[in-house]
Structure formats: structure tokens, C-alpha cells
Amino acid sequence: MATIVTTVTEVLRYRGKIGQWSWVFHRVSGLGIVLFVCLHVVDTSWAAFYPDLYKQAIAEYQSPLFTIGEFFLVAAVVYHAINGYRIIVLDRRPHLWHLQQRAAVLVFVVVGIILIPVFVLMFGHVLDYYDTDPEFVSIAEIAETQAQFAIGFVVIVGAALILSFLQAIINGENISDPIPGMRRASQLDIWFWKFMRVSGLLILPLVFGHLAMMHVIMGVFDITAAGGDVIGTDLVNQSGSAVEFVGDRWNFLVAGVAVWRLYDGALLGLIVLHGFYGLRLVVNDYAHNRVVNRALNWAIVFGAAGLILVGSAALFAGVENTAEALLQNIVARS
Amino acid sequence: MKVTFRIRRFNPEKDSKPWWGEYTLDNVDPIDRVLELLHRVKWEQDGTLTLRRSCAHGVCGSDAMRINGVNRLACKMLVKTLGAGDHIKVQVEPILGLPVIKDLVVDMEPFFDHYRAVMPYFMPKEHVPADGRERLQSPADRERFDDTTKCILCACCTTSCPSFWANGKYVGPAAIVQAHRFIFDTRDGAAAQRLNILAEPDGVWRCRTIFNCTPACPREIEVTRAIGEVKLAIQRGV
Numbered sequence: 001m002a003t004i005v006t007t008v009t010e011v012l013r014y015r016g017k018i019g020q021w022s023w024v025f026h027r028v029s030g031l032g033i034v035l036f037v038c039l040h041v042v043d044t045s046w047a048a049f050y051p052d053l054y055k056q057a058i059a060e061y062q063s064p065l066f067t068i069g070e071f072f073l074v075a076a077v078v079y080h081a082i083n084g085y086r087i088i089v090l091d092r093r094p095h096l097w098h099l100q101q102r103a104a105v106l107v108f109v110v111v112g113i114i115l116i117p118v119f120v121l122m123f124g125h126v127l128d129y130y131d132t133d134p135e136f137v138s139i140a141e142i143a144e145t146q147a148q149f150a151i152g153f154v155v156i157v158g159a160a161l162i163l164s165f166l167q168a169i170i171n172g173e174n175i176s177d178p179i180p181g182m183r184r185a186s187q188l189d190i191w192f193w194k195f196m197r198v199s200g201l202l203i204l205p206l207v208f209g210h211l212a213m214m215h216v217i218m219g220v221f222d223i224t225a226a227g228g229d230v231i232g233t234d235l236v237n238q239s240g241s242a243v244e245f246v247g248d249r250w251n252f253l254v255a256g257v258a259v260w261r262l263y264d265g266a267l268l269g270l271i272v273l274h275g276f277y278g279l280r281l282v283v284n285d286y287a288h289n290r291v292v293n294r295a296l297n298w299a300i301v302f303g304a305a306g307l308i309l310v311g312s313a314a315l316f317a318g319v320e321n322t323a324e325a326l327l328q329n330i331v332a333r334s
Numbered sequence: 335m336k337v338t339f340r341i342r343r344f345n346p347e348k349d350s351k352p353w354w355g356e357y358t359l360d361n362v363d364p365i366d367r368v369l370e371l372l373h374r375v376k377w378e379q380d381g382t383l384t385l386r387r388s389c390a391h392g393v394c395g396s397d398a399m400r401i402n403g404v405n406r407l408a409c410k411m412l413v414k415t416l417g418a419g420d421h422i423k424v425q426v427e428p429i430l431g432l433p434v435i436k437d438l439v440v441d442m443e444p445f446f447d448h449y450r451a452v453m454p455y456f457m458p459k460e461h462v463p464a465d466g467r468e469r470l471q472s473p474a475d476r477e478r479f480d481d482t483t484k485c486i487l488c489a490c491c492t493t494s495c496p497s498f499w500a501n502g503k504y505v506g507p508a509a510i511v512q513a514h515r516f517i518f519d520t521r522d523g524a525a526a527q528r529l530n531i532l533a534e535p536d537g538v539w540r541c542r543t544i545f546n547c548t549p550a551c552p553r554e555i556e557v558t559r560a561i562g563e564v565k566l567a568i569q570r571g572v
Contacts, residue, residue, distance in 0.1 A: 007500045010430055014494065015403035019545030023496070090543055094562025100545055185533035190569060193539055284535070285500040 004286040018104040026083050027282060029076035034275040036073055039149055041268060041307045045314035047246040056137075058242035060145060061220050063136045067126055071119065074215055077207055078114050083107045084200045091197065118216055125219025134221075157299050164295035177290045192277050199274040206267045232260055247319030261315050268311040276304035335420045337362045337413055339375055341383065342427035343437050352434070355380070364414035368424065369397055372408060372438075384437040392552060395488030399438050400427045405490040405550040429493035431502060445489050448505045452513035452528055459523035475520045482515040482560050484553040491547035491557050497540045504540040505532065507547040507557045514560040517572060525572050533568045541565070 011024060043057035060066060086103045090096060168175050213231045214220065222228050226240025233252040237245050249260040280300050287293040337359045344352040357375045369390055376383040387397040390409045397408040402416055402425050416424050432440040463469050485508060492498050492506035513532055517525045532538045538561055547557040 003500045006430075007496050010499055011496055013403060014400075014430075014496075014546070016494070016544070016546040017549055019543070020496065023542055023544040087543060091562060091565065094559045094566065097545075097548065097556055097559040097562070100543075100558075185530050185537070186535065189535055189539055190533060193565075194569070285497065285540070288501065 003288070007286070018101055022083055022086070022104045022107065025079055026087075029080040030275070030278050031282065032072070032076045033080060033271075034279055036069075037271055037275055038153075038303070038307065039146075041272070041311045042149070044246070045310045047243050047319050048314035048317040051241075051243040051319075054246070055242050056145065058220070058223055059137045060142050062129070062134070062224070063142060065139065065142060067220075070215065070220065071122065074118060074122065074211060075111070075115055077211060078118070079107070079111050081200075081204050081207065082110050082114075085204070088197045088200065121216045122219065125221055129219065129221035156303060157295070160295040160299040160302070161292070164291045164298065167294070168291050173290060175289075175291050178288045179290050179293050196274060196277060199270045203267070203270050203274060206263065206270065209263075210267060243319055250315070250318050261318070265312060265315050268315070269308060272304050272307045272311070276300050276307075335362050335364060335422065336360055337371060337422045337424055339371065340423065340425045341372075341375070341437070343383070344434050345382070345436055355383075362413060362422075364412070366413050367409055368401055368406075368411040368413060368416075368426070369408035371413060371424075372426070384439050386439045393486065395486035395552075398429050398488040398490045398493070398552075400429055401425070405429055405494045407488060407490065407552040410552050429489055431493045431495075431498045432489070442489065444502060445492060445506070445508070446487075448492075448509040449487065449512060451505060452509050452531055453524060454509075454512040454516065456516065456519075457522055457524035457527075459521065469521045471520055478520075479515050479518040481555055482511045482518075484555050485511050485515070486553060487512075488552060490550045490552055491555075494546040494550035495541075496544055496546065497542055501536070501540065503536045505534075505537050507541070507561060510538060510541075510561045510564055511555060511557055514564055517564060517567060525567075529564070529568050529572075532564055538565050538568065 011020060014020070043054060046054035046057060061070075083104075086100075086107050090100055090103070165175065167173075214223075218228075218231050223237075223242045223245045224240050225237065228237045228240070229235075230237050230245055230248040230252075233248055235248040235252065237248065250258060250264075252258065252260055280297060283296045283300065284293065287296050339355075339357045339359070341355050341357065342352050343349070343355045357379050359371055359374055359378075362371065369387055372383070372385055376385070385397065385399070385408070387409065388394040390397075392407055392410045395407070398405060399408055400406075401408065401411055408426075413422060413424065416422055426438065428434050428438045428440050432442060432444055435441050458469065487508060489508060491511070492508045495504070495507055498504050498506050510532060513528045516522045517528050541558075541561045543558060543562070545558050547561075548555075548559075551557055
């Protein structure tokens with residue numbers, strides 16, 4: 001772990017060229033996106049399992065703190081995507097190395113060009129929403145909900161550390177040992193190296209579509225707009241409930257196929273695998289102790305499997321209180 | 335002109351941690367090289383300053399150090415390229431990622447261990463060529479690995495790599511360059527073995543194409559390109 005401090009301070013001290021900064025931004029944006037995906041998959045699954053919790057989560061997403069985070073998130077996704085494309089091209093065409101500095105600058109320029117109109121539109125949604133004089137969830141409430149996620153992370157990593165420690169005792173390992181040195185070449189490494197590139201390309205249109213729909217064309221604020229159009233469908237969010245919004249999308253059929261469930265499912269699987277394998281690469285760079293490294297790797301496998309499981313369970317279960325059901329409710333009550 | 339050196343000093347017998355020493359030299363010629371000026375510091379001001387150098391002409395690769403924040407050979411750096419005006423400030427420190435023995439001298443053994451790991455020697459396809467004479471090669475085939483024959487094992491590239499700083503087990507750019515020199519040599523018969531070694535988790539996959547190594551090379555080897563070609567060769571064959 002000590003080398004993470006060295007790496008951070010020396011990256012700041014070493015006068016590397018722009019490629020070094022591309023790498024820093026790629027890592028930091030990737031880590032930020034993975035963190036958000038963890039929260040987002042879990043709380044979106046609440047739309048299916050705990051509708052009230054989901055409404056609370058969306059209310060928190062509409063608070064100023066998350067709005068600031070939303071701008072950073074969109075910037076991180078756009079940078080990670082465009083820079084990833086640069087990495088893929090240079091990996092396939094190493095002889096173009098002399099163009100890499102210009103390519104790295106071009107990435108920053110393209111990201112800027114994409115982000116300016118995107119931020120203008122996003123800011124427009126913020127202003128529209130603030131014009132309605134909304135009530136925000138308090139910081140204390142947000143802290144309370146997010147603390148549960150933080151505790152969840154600590155519990156998972158802690159449990160993995162304890163199990164890894166027990167494994168060390170069972171195997172009779174010395175707990176201060178570093179991870180073994182030269183290991184055999186593994187087909188898995190090669191497979192995942194390719195997977196990171198292919199999945200990156202596949203995620204690119206999916207995630208840009210998702211961001212365009214949920215953050216640019218309409219804002220996070222419009223999810224709870226009563227009588228608002230549900231994007232990607234011909235339905236209207238009658239009740240103005242975030243749960244109905246998700247239900248409408250997931251139940252929307254094109255030629256009998258729930259297209260948005262497939263879309264979200266593809267996004268879920270690809271992003272979780274891509275993100276958690278990226279996390280594994282970062283962990284393996286800096287966690288050299290055998291017990292700690294194994295624990296973090298277990299936590300990553302468990303985390304990825306858990307998120308995919310929770311996310312697909314929600315997609316399969318679906319959301320019941322669609323517009324129709326809600327309308328019937330209202331009719332029955334009156 | 336005047337030059338003020340700020341040099342990272344460490345004597346394991348006396349110091350608990352490294353410290354910066356400052357030395358000002360007068361009557362410096364702009365085309366003096368950093369190595370000559372370090373000699374002047376040692377000879378005129380502080381005889382305990384320790385550094386490694388042999389040929390002093392950019393061939394042996396013993397005086398790699400971090401000069402003004404970038405890995406360079408001290409013997410190839412003209413002081414006038416490090417600043418403008420009558421008074422230039424130069425910061426010198428040991429290359430990073432290898433244990434410091436004293437001042438600017440680092441232990442190169444871990445670096446050479448990685449070098450040895452890729453089997454950096456000719457392993458012929460057949461013991462004796464068909465005609466019993468030379469192992470012939472077309473100019474085009476020779477050109478294929480010409481760039482990577484230029485490496486002098488100074489460690490400038492490997493110790494400029496954040497992946498190597500993070501994990502000293504990473505085989506590093508220099509060893510991959512050396513492997514590239516044999517992998518793409520049509521006369522060599524051990525490409526598959528070398529590619530197998532470099533496909534290990536601490537092999538080429540730890541390269542994140544940060545590109546610090548390429549501008550650090552005093553021989554202007556296209557280091558990241560060579561690493562990229564080895565990555566492709568692992569997947570597609572040579």
C-alpha cells in the first residue's frame with residue numbers, strides 16, 4: 001500500500017508529458033464511476049423491491065449535493081469514454097505512438113466540446129427545477145442514507161479481510177508475505193485485456209444513450225414530474241412518482257420485447273464487469289500484501305456478482321405499480 | 335554563468351532520511367554537461383557526493399538520474415538546455431523505484447533480474463544454419479527490430495514508469511524492449527517462450543500506455559510502441 005503514496009506524490013513531481021495526466025484522469029474517473037454504479041444499481045433495484053426507498057433515493061438525487069456530483073459524473077463518463085477510445089486505437093496500432101500526445105490533447109478538446117452543450121442543457125434543467133421552489137432533502141438525511149452504503153462497503157471489505165486472514169492461517173501462510181512473484185501466464189488476463197477494450201466500445205453508445213435520456217434531454221428532476229412524458233416510451237408519468245417512471249420504461253414493449261429492460265440489462269452487465277475488472281487492476285497495482293490483495297480481490301468478485309444479481313433480479317421482477325395500476329388505485333379510492 | 339545544484343543526498347550510515355544539498359558553481363560553460371558539473375561539485379566542494387558513471391559519453395548507461403524532474407543521462411544533458419539566463423538551477427535526484435544505496439547511486443540488481451527474466455540472448459532456431467555458414471536475414475527483417483537494438487540498459491524508461499513505481503515486480507519497459515529485440519528477430523527461435531514470460535500478470539499487461547518511458551529514453555527508442563507490439567504479438571503471434 002505504501003507505493004500508492006509514492007505513486008501519487010511522484011506523479012505530481014515527475015515532469016511526465018500529457019500521457020501521464022491522461023492516465024491519472026482515466027483512473028480517477030473510472031474509480032468515481034464504479035463508486036456511483038454501486039450506489040445506482042442498488043437504489044434502482046429498490047424501484048422493484050422497496051418503492052418507498054427508491055422515491056427517497058431519487059429525492060436525494062434531486063438535491064444540490066447530488067446535482068454537483070451529477071456534473072462531475074457526466075464529465076467523468078465522457079472523459080473515460082473518449083480517452084478509452086484513444087487507448088484502444090493506440091493498442092491496435094502501436095506504430096501511431098508519435099501521434100499519442102496530439103491524441104491526448106484532442107481527447108481533452110473533444111471532451112470539452114461535448115461537455116459545453118451538455119452542461120448548458122443540464123444546467124437548464126437545474127434552473128427549471130429551482131424555479132418551482134422545490135423542497136430539498138436535508139444534508140443530514142443524505143448523510144444517513146449514504147452512511148449505510150459506506151457501512152456496506154466497510155462490512156464487505158472487512159469480511160473479506162477476515163476470511164482472507166483465516167485462509168492464511170489454514171494455509172499456514174506468513175501474513176506479512178507479499179503476493180507471489182512470477183506467476184504463470186493466464187489466459188484470463190489476456191481475455192480480460194481484450195474484454196476491457198471490446199466492452200468499452202460496446203458501453204460507449206449504451207452509456208451515452210443513457211446519459212442523454214436521463215441527464216440531458218430530460219433531467220433527473222423530470223423523473224418525478226406528474227404528467228411528464230416518460231422518455232423512450234409513448235407513456236405519461238400520471239402520478240409523478242419515480243417508481244411509475246421506472247415501471248413505465250421497463251414495461252414498455254416494442255414488438256413484444258421489453259426493450260428498456262434489455263438495454264438496462266446490457267448496460268448493467270457490461271459496466272459492472274468492465275468497472276470491477278478495472279478496479280481489480282488498480283488494486284493489484286497497489287495492494288502487495290498477500291492477505292490484503294486476496295481479500296480485496298474477493299471483495300471485487302463478490303461485489304461484481306452481487307451487483308449483477310441484484311440488478312438483474314430487479315429487471316426480472318419489474319415494477320408493478322404502472323400508470324394503469326396507479327390509476328386504478330386512484331379510481332378505487334375515489 | 336552560474337549554476338546552483340540541488341542534489342538529493344542520502345548516506346545510509348549517517349542519515350535517517352534523504353536530504354537536499356545545495357551547491358553553487360561559478361564559471362560554468364553553457365555547453366558543460368551535468369555530469370561534468372556534478373564532478374566539479376564532488377571535486378571542488380563535497381568529496382562525499384556519490385554517483386555512478388563510466389564512459390561519460392552516453393554509451394554505457396551508468397549515469398541515469400532524474401534531472402529537473404525527468405529521467406536523463408547526466409552525460410548527455412548540456413546545462414544550457416536546463417534553463418535560460420546567467421544563473422541556472424538544476425535539481426538532481428536518484429531514479430525512482432530501485433533502492434538507493436547512496437546519494438545518486440541505486441541498486442540496479444532488481445532491474446537486471448527483470449532483464450534476465452526475458453532471456454535476453456540469441457536462441458537460434460537451428461543449431462547450425464543449413465549451409466553451415468551465416469544466419470542470413472533480409473534488410474527488411476533486420477529493420478523490424480532495429481529500434482530496440484539501441485537499448486543501453488540505463489533504466490531511464492523503467493524508473494519513469496508509474497506502474498513500476500507502484501509495483502517493482504512489473505518487468506518494466508527496458509526488459510520488454512530487450513525481449514522485443516529477440517522476439518522480432520527472424521533468426522531467433524524462442525519468441526514463443528519469451529511471449530509466454532511477458533504474458534504473465536507482471537509482464538506487459540501492467541503497461542497502461544502512460545508514455546513516460548518514450549521521452550525518457552536517451553537513445554530515442556520508441557519504447558511504448560515496442561511494448562504495444564509485444565502485447566499484440568502475445569494475442570496474434572509474431
